[in-house]
Amino acid sequence: MKFFPVILFCLLSIHGFAQNPVYIGTYTKTEGHVDGKADGIYLIHQISGTGALSEAVCVAEMINPSFVKASPDGKNLYAVSELGPGDDESGFIHSFRIKGDNYLEEIGKISTESFAPCHIEIDQTGKYVFASNYVGGVVMLYERDEQGILLKRQKIRLENAEASHPHSVSISKDNQFAYINDLGNNKVWIYNFDPESGRLSPNNQPFVKLEEGAGPRHFSFSKNEEFAYSINELNSSITVFQRDSLGGLHIVESYSSLPENFDGKNFTADIHMHPGGDFLYASNRGHNSIVAFQVDKKNGKLEFISHYSTQGEFPRNFAISPDGSFLYAANQNSDNISIFRINKMNGKLSPHLEPLKVKTPVCIEFSE
Template identity: 55%
Template sequence: MKPNLILLLAFAILPTNSKGQNTIPNEKAEDSLNVMFVGTYTKKEGHVNGQANGIYSVMQDPETGKLLFKETAANIINPSYVKVSKNKQYLFAVSELGSKDAPSGFVYSYKIDEDYNLEMINKVSTESFAPCHIALDQSGNFVFVSNYVGGVVMVYKIKPDGGLKKVQRIDLENRSDSNAHSVTLSSDNKRAYIADLGNDKIWIYNFDLHTGKLRLNSQAYVALPNGSGPRHFSLSANNKFAYSINEINSSVSVFSVLKDGGLKLIQNITSLPEDFTEKNSAADIHIHPSGKFLYVSNRGHNTIASYKIDKNTGTLKNIEYTPTFGKAPRNFAISENGKFLYVANQDSNNISIFNVDPKNGKLTTKLAPLEIKTPVCLEFLGG
C-alpha cells in the first residue's frame, strides 16, 4: 500500500473534536502542564509556504500527551529553530533570513516570563545566512549556531542577563559548497561535531569549556559517501556511539566514537522501506531517553522510521515506519519521560502526537494532530 493511501486511512480513523484539535480538561491546572515552544516559518521561501506569526507556545498534558494551543509567544521572522537554556530561564531562536532579507541572519535571546511569554533581551548577527540550528554546551554557558548558507558556525557566550555575546566564528572549508546544518556536543562537554551537509563531512572539534572556543580535533573530520548530506547528529549517553541522519540519500550512518573523540563508520542503513522509490529528504534524528531506540523523520515518505539499538555494538535494526499524519515532517521531540513523541509536519500545518511503547519502541496514537501553522521545531521547557 502506498504511504499516501496509508496516511488518508489513518486520518479517517483519528478522533477529533469539532475544530480538529485536542483539548485538555478545564479542571486541569495550568501549572500541572508542560510548555512546548514551536518554531515556525512565517513567510514564503523556496522550500516552504510559511504562514505562521512567529514562535508559538503550546501546553502539554504529561499524563495523556494531549496538546493545547496557548498563544503566539513572540513575533519573529522565520524562527525555524528554537532552544531553551539549561536553566530554563531563556529561549534562543534563529531568524532564518537570506541575503535578500537582511545583511545576515540573526539569533535572538528571550527571557521566558511567568506566563511563558517571551521578552526579547537582544539579537546578534549570525554573520552568514539561513541560520538553521542552535545547540548548547553541557554547562549551559555557550550557544552554537549553524548557518546553512556559507559554512559558518558561530559560538556565543550567554551573559548574566541572558543576552548573547560573540566568542568565535568558524568558517568551514569550501564555503561556497558548505552547508553547516547542526552542532552536537558530547555529554562530557569535550567534543563538538558539526554536520556539513554540502561537503558530506562530520567535522570534529575539541571544546574548551573555559574559553568557549572550538579547535579542530586531530582527526578533523569523517567523510561520508558523496551525496549523503549529513544533517543532524546524535550521540549515545555514554559517548560510545554516534548517529548521523543524512538528508540527501535518506540514510543513517552509525559510528563508534574513539577515545580521542574521533569517529569510525561502522554501519550505513536506509531510512526508507526497500520498495519506496519516490522523492524523500530525511530530516531529524533522536535517541529515546532509554537509549534503546532511535527515530528519524522522512519528508516525502512522511514517516518516522524506528530502530532498535544494539547496546553492545551500537548498530541499528529497523522496527517499523510510522505515518506522521501530515506532510514534510521536520523536527520532532520526545518527552523527558519517554512516553510521547511529537512531530512537526511543516507542509500540513499540524503536530502529530504518538505514544511510545517502552518495550518495543513502536509508535501508536489515539489523538488527532494539533493544528498549527507551518511548524518546524519543537522544544519542551520541561517534562
Template identity: 55%
Template structure:
C-alpha cells in the same frame, strides 16, 4: 478586629489554595515552544507569525495550542537554555532579505511569554540550528549558507555576546546544518551537508575556545548530506541523519573525539522510490530506541540499538499523518512523540510503547501554522 482576622485568614487560605492549584497544574502540563516559517521561501510557504506555545498534558499526551509569544521572521529553530530561563531562536534569512541571518535571546516569563533580550548577526545566511554546551555558557549557531558556525557566550542574564567565528572549508559549497557536543563537553561535531563531512572540534569550556581535533573530519558517503546527529546514552556511538540519501550513519566515538564509521542503514521503507529527504533524529531518553523522520515518505522510522556494538536494526515506519515532518520531539518522560508536519500545517501525537518502541497514534492531529521545530521547556 475580628473582621480583620477573618479577612487575613481568608487571604492566606486563598493564597495556599492558589499555590497548590498552580503546583498541581504544573505537574500535569509540559510547555513547548514552536519554531515556524513565516515567509514564502519557495521551498516552504510560511503561514505563521513567529514563535508560539503548546501545552502537553503529560497524563494523556494531548496538546493545546497556545498563543504567538514572539513575532519575527522564520524562527525555524528554537532552543531553551539549560536552566530553562531563556529561549534562543534563529531568524532564518537569506541574502535577499537581510545582510545576514540572526540569533535572538528571550527571557522566559512565568506565564511562558517571552521578553526579547538581544539580537546578533550570525555572519552567514539561513541559520538553521542552535546547540548549547553542557555548562550552559556557550551557544553554537549553524548557518546553512556561507560556511560559518558562530560561537556565542550566554551571560547570566541571558544576553548573548560573540565569542568565536568558525569558518569551514569550501564555503560556497558548505552547508553547516548542526553542531552537536559530546556528554563530557570536550568534543563537538559539525554536520556539513554540502561537503559530506562531519567536522570534528575540541571544546575548552573553561577557556571558551573551539579548535580543530587531530582528526579534522569524518566522511559520509558521497552525496549523503549529513544533517543532524544524536549520541547513544553511554556516549560511545554517534548517529548521523543524512538528508540527501535518507540514511543513518553510525560512528564509534573514540576517546580522542575522533569518529570511526561502523554502519550505514536506510531510513526508508523497503521499495520506496519517490523523492524523500531525511530530517530529524532523536534517541529515546530512557530506552534503546532511535527515531528519524522522512520528508516525502512522511513517516517516522523506528530503530532498535544494539547496546554492545551500537548498530541499528529497523523496527517499523509510522505515518506522521501529515506532510513534511521536518522536526519531531519526544516528551521528557519518554512516553510521547510529537511530529511537526511543516507543509500540512499540523502536529501529530503518538504514544510510545516502551517495550517495543512502536508508535501508536493518539488519533489527534492539531492544526498549527507551518511548524518546523518543537522544544520542551521544563
C-alpha cells in the same frame, strides 16, 4: 464522545497533571522550499500524563524562527531568524527571557554573520551557544551573560565555504567535543571544545567523510555516548559511528530510512535517541513518516522496527517528551503536529489523539 486536545487539556489540568511548556518554531514567509504562514514562535502546553496539547498561542512575532532552543536553566529561549541574502545583512539569533507564565520577552538580537541560520546548540554548562548557518560555511560560538544575552566569542569558517552547508552542531555530554554536520562538504567536522576559554579547535581527526551523496544533517548520541548517529538528508540514510576516547568517529554501518519499495522523492530531517537509550527515531520528508529502530547497545547497530505515518506532510523536526512517553512530529506542509504514544518496551509508536493545528511548524522544543 470525541475530545479535541485543547478541551482535553482544560479538563485534565484540573486533576493535577504536569503542564510542560513547549515552544514551536515556524516559517513565516514564502521561501523557495516552503510556503510560510505562521506569525512567529508559538507556545503550547503538554500534559505529561496524557500527551494532550493545548491550543497554540503566538508569543513572539519574528521572521522565520525555524529553530528554537531553550537554555538548560529554563530562563531563556533562543531562536534563529532564518534570513537569506535578499532579506537583511545576515541571519540573526533572537534572545528571549522566559517569563513566569512561559510567555517570552525579547532581550537581545545578534548577527549570525552569514545567512540561513538553521540550528542552535547549547553546551552542557549552559554558558555557550552555537549557531549553524546553512549558507556561507559559518558556525558561530556565543557566550551567555547573566541575563541570557549573547556575546560573540568565536567564528568558525569551514573549508569550501561556498559549497559548505553546516546544518547542526552537537556537543558531547562530557563537554569536550563538538561535531558539525556539513551537508555541502559531506563531512562531519570534529572539534575539541574548551569550556573554560569558550573556544573550539580542530581535533586530531579533523573530520570523517561520509559515502558519496549522503549529506549529513543532524546528529545524535547513544546513551553512553560510545556511539553516534548521523541522519543524512540527501540519500535518506543513517550512519552509525563508534566514538573513541579522543573524540574521533569511526563508521560502523549505514541504514536506509526508507522502505525498500519506496521510489518517490525523500529528504530526511531529524534524529533522536529515546531517553532510555534503546530506540532511535528519524523523520522522512516525502515518505512522510517516522522510522523507528532498536539499538544494540553493545555495537551501536540498528534493527528496523517499523515506519509510522505522521498524518501530515513533510515532517521536519520532532521531539520526544522528557519522560519518553510521547513523540511529536512537526508537519511543515500540512500545518499540524502529530502525536504518538511510545511503547517503552518495544519502541513502537501508536497514533494518539488528534493532530494539533499549527501554521507551518518546523521545530518543537520542550522547556524545563
